[in-house]
Amino acid sequence: MALKKREIFQQLVSGLELTRFLWALYSLRRRCLRRRMGELLRSGRNPEALSKEFEPTAQSIHNWVAQADRDEGRRNDGLRTEECKELVRLRRENRQLRMEREILSKTSAWFARETGSVPARSSDS
Numbered sequence: 001m002a003l004k005k006r007e008i009f010q011q012l013v014s015g016l017e018l019t020r021f022l023w024a025l026y027s028l029r030r031r032c033l034r035r036r037m038g039e040l041l042r043s044g045r046n047p048e049a050l051s052k053e054f055e056p057t058a059q060s061i062h063n064w065v066a067q068a069d070r071d072e073g074r075r076n077d078g079l080r081t082e083e084c085k086e087l088v089r090l091r092r093e094n095r096q097l098r099m100e101r102e103i104l105s106k107t108s109a110w111f112a113r114e115t116g117s118v119p120a121r122s123s124d125s
Contacts, residue, residue: 034064041065 033054040050042065047058056064069075073080079087 006016034068038059038065 033056037050037054037056041047043060047061051058052057066075066078067081070078071080092110
């Protein structure tokens with residue numbers, strides 16, 4: 001029985017490795033496609049023709065090229081990719097901190113009701 005569980009576990013682990021590999025391959029293909037679309041667009045190709053040939057919409061191709069230009073410093077009309085990622089991370093962290101603060105507030109109110117006393121305010125905060 002233990003051998004069966006081990007085999008199942010090994011299959012799951014190898015499945016996770018395969019999933020990571022496939023995701024990395026997909027991500028690499030996506031980056032290469034976007035880079036190639038930018039090169040073709042800058043060389044004078046029409047975005048509508050590129051969208052018919054390669055599947056993404058013309059607007060997607062415009063967006064990819066604009067973001068690549070921002071990342072390379074050619075445009076200043078928006079956030080670079082690193083800045084967008086940092087903004088997402090900070091918003092997530094802010095949301096987590098607000099939730100933790102709310103939980104602590106409710107917990108302290110509950111303890112105050114249970115003990116029948118309100119804790120003294122600290123002058124440190």
